[in-house]
Amino acid sequence: MSAPKGRVLLAYSGGLDTSCILVWLREQGYEVITYMANVGQEEDFEAAREKALKIGATKVYIEDLRRIFVEELIFPAIQANAIYENVYLLGTSLARPVIAKRQIEIAEKENCEYISHGCTGKGNDQVRFELAYYALKPDIKVIAPWRIPEFYERFPGRPALLAYAAEKNIPVVQTTKQPWSTDENLFHCSYEAGVLEDPDVTPPKNMWKLIVDPEDAPNTPERITITFKQGIPVMVKNNSDGITVSDPLDLFLYLNTIARRNGIGRIDIVENRFIGIKSRGCYETPGGTILRTAHVDLEGLVLDRQVRSLRDQFITPQYSQLLYNGQYFSPERSVLFAALLESQKSVNGEVKLKLYKGNVIIEGRKSDTEKLYDMDESSMDVTGGFSPIDADGFIKTQSIRLKKWGMSVFK
Numbered sequence: 001m002s003a004p005k006g007r008v009l010l011a012y013s014g015g016l017d018t019s020c021i022l023v024w025l026r027e028q029g030y031e032v033i034t035y036m037a038n039v040g041q042e043e044d045f046e047a048a049r050e051k052a053l054k055i056g057a058t059k060v061y062i063e064d065l066r067r068i069f070v071e072e073l074i075f076p077a078i079q080a081n082a083i084y085e086n087v088y089l090l091g092t093s094l095a096r097p098v099i100a101k102r103q104i105e106i107a108e109k110e111n112c113e114y115i116s117h118g119c120t121g122k123g124n125d126q127v128r129f130e131l132a133y134y135a136l137k138p139d140i141k142v143i144a145p146w147r148i149p150e151f152y153e154r155f156p157g158r159p160a161l162l163a164y165a166a167e168k169n170i171p172v173v174q175t176t177k178q179p180w181s182t183d184e185n186l187f188h189c190s191y192e193a194g195v196l197e198d199p200d201v202t203p204p205k206n207m208w209k210l211i212v213d214p215e216d217a218p219n220t221p222e223r224i225t226i227t228f229k230q231g232i233p234v235m236v237k238n239n240s241d242g243i244t245v246s247d248p249l250d251l252f253l254y255l256n257t258i259a260r261r262n263g264i265g266r267i268d269i270v271e272n273r274f275i276g277i278k279s280r281g282c283y284e285t286p287g288g289t290i291l292r293t294a295h296v297d298l299e300g301l302v303l304d305r306q307v308r309s310l311r312d313q314f315i316t317p318q319y320s321q322l323l324y325n326g327q328y329f330s331p332e333r334s335v336l337f338a339a340l341l342e343s344q345k346s347v348n349g350e351v352k353l354k355l356y357k358g359n360v361i362i363e364g365r366k367s368d369t370e371k372l373y374d375m376d377e378s379s380m381d382v383t384g385g386f387s388p389i390d391a392d393g394f395i396k397t398q399s400i401r402l403k404k405w406g407m408s409v410f411k
Contacts, residue, residue, distance in 0.1 A: 005029040008114035008143060009107045011099065011129070012036050012057075014048030016172050018118040019055060020161050021145050023168050025116065026056045030143075033057060035106055037099040038064045040186025055170050061106050066186055067249045069098050074187055074252065076337065078291045079231035079344050081299075081312075082320045087269050089285045089292065090323050091188025093128055097328040100132035107140065116143040121152070124274050128326030135329035180207060186252065188265075188285040199270050199280045210256075210284040214263030214358030221356040222262055223363070226294045228351070231344030233291055239352075252287050259286030263358040274325045293360040294351040302346045302370035311343045346370050 008025055012018045012034035025032050034052040036045060049060045073094045082090055107115050115133055119126035126144060133140050145151040155161050165172045180194040189210050195201055205213060227235040235246045236254060245254045259265055265286040273279050299308060319336050327333065349367030353360055367373075 004031065006113045007031045007033065007111065008116050009033050009035055009103060009110060009112040010057075011103055011115075011117040012048070012052055012060075013118065014043070014051060015118075016158070016161055016165065019051065019170050019172065020155070020164055020168075021116065021118050022052065022057060023055055023164075023170060024145065024151065025143070030114065031058055033059045033061070033106075033110055033112065035061045035063070035103050037095075037102060038062065038066060039069050039095045039099065040066050041184040051171055055168070059110070063102050063106075065098050065102060069095060069186055070248050070252050073098055074288070075232050075248070076340065077319075077323070078233070078288070078295050079347075080319045080340050081292060081296055081316050082323060083292070083316070084320050084324045085269075085271055087267060088271055088281070088283065088324075089188065089288050090320060091185065091283060091285050091288070092183050092190055093124065093323050093326065094187055095185040096125065096128040096326065097132055100129050101136060101329075104133060104136040104140065108137065114141045114143050116145070119144065119146065121147045122273075122275065122277060124324070124326065127274055131326040132329050182209070184209070186256070187288050188283050191282040192279060196280055196282060203268060203282050207282070208266065208284060211260050211266055211286055212263050214266075217261065217263035217357045219357075221354045222258060223352065223354050224258065224290075225350050225352050226291070227349070228295065228298055229348050230341075231295065231347035233294075252291075255287030255290050258355060259290050262355040264355060264360055265289040266358070290353065290355070290360055293362070294353060295347070297362045298349050298351050298365055298367070299347055301365050301373055302349060302367050303343070304346075304372065307343055311340075315340050315343065346372075 005028065008030045010018065010022055010025065010032055012022065014036070018034075022032050022034065034057040036043075036048060038045060045062050049062060052060045077090060077094055082094075084090055084093075103115060106112075117126070117129050119129060121144075126147070130142050130144070133142060155164065162172065164170070180191050180196050183190045191203065191207055196203065223239040225237045225239060226233050227237075233251060235244060236251050237244045238258065243254070245251045265284050265288070266282070267285070268280075268282045270278055270280045303311070315336055318332070319340065322328065322330060322333055322336070346369075348369050349365060351362065352364040354363050355361075
């Protein structure tokens with residue numbers, strides 16, 4: 001063991017990589033405290049605590065961040081209709097700010113000069129965590145083993161890690177044959193690497209952990225109503241069995257439950273990582289898929305046309321991009337968030353949905369407070385407040401520019 005170098009707080013999952021990193025950091029002379037964030041992953045946290053202490057951690061923090069995750073990250077993402085490259089609902093990146101913020105708070109409490117993580121040198125998460133660290137505590141020192149030659153040259157692959165674990169008596173459940181890697185939280189579960197690196201390989205049916213195969217989902221549709229207030233879901237009622245849920249965390253957990261049994265939320269994509277590498281990923285986002293579908297639909301009823309256009313052109317893509325790129329703790333996020341909240345003041349009402357074999361089908365929507373939609377004005381059978389002759393002048397005005405263009409192009 002080298003001479004003491006200081007105290008480091010390690011973001012610890014209990015898996016092979018971070019367990020080996022814990023022991024390796026101790027070899028380098030650091031005192032290691034571990035930190036596990038409960039963001040909804042299915043994990044035996046007490047077993048992980050015992051393991052960390054057994055292999056050398058001097059203290060273990062396990063923090064339940066699920067409610068903060070829902071209220072501060074997930075629900076604002078729903079308000080923003082956040083989506084990356086028009087398909088990915090940002091499940092991994094959404095959890096990183098809440099994890100990183102609490103890690104910095106604990107590091108300050110424990111007087112840790114260093115902070116560490118097990119992110120790979122090719123992925124997005126190293127960027128997400130470290131940009132958050134530096135924004136929240138600019139003087140923090142980060143140890144990223146997978147970018148340290150001494151570490152990654154010693155452990156060029158999983159067999160080397162497994163051999164090290166055996167040498168150091170580190171309990172592991174992984175084998176030398178790992179068909180894919182996963183990352184799970186309350187919002188989603190992701191799958192990448194291994195057999196999935198070939199983008200033309202169909203994911204094995206037994207890979208999917210959360211969501212029932214749509215083909216195996218119930219043959220009877222399940223119908224629910226979601227109530228929104230200022231773009232935030234405040235109640236879910238299951239019209240099939242009468243169950244009603246309103247607590248934010250319970251509401252999201254319930255949506256996850258009913259989405260999973262109805263086969264909702266699977267995608268298989270190739271995305272562009274922030275660092276410039278294309279990556280194939282498979283994702284399960286059950287409750288989030290339902291909420292985003294319902295929220296987008298309600299906005300069609302209650303949002304002013306120009307407000308919705310501005311939000312769709314600027315807030316949604318920019319907010320999604322900064323989440324993906326790990327820039328949540330940034331001045332631009334603060335500006336966008338203020339505009340987002342303003343855009344959501346009128347997003348109040350209910351959406352009725354049918355859940356059936358992987359599909360989220362809108363069956364109706366209403367709002368008792370917002371009056372942008374006027375049935376008489378919209379009707380083809382009632383004159384209402386709009387006279388057909390009014391369209392004559394509107395068309396003539398709009399055609400001035402196009403007539404001039406047409407004279408020059410089609411003469």
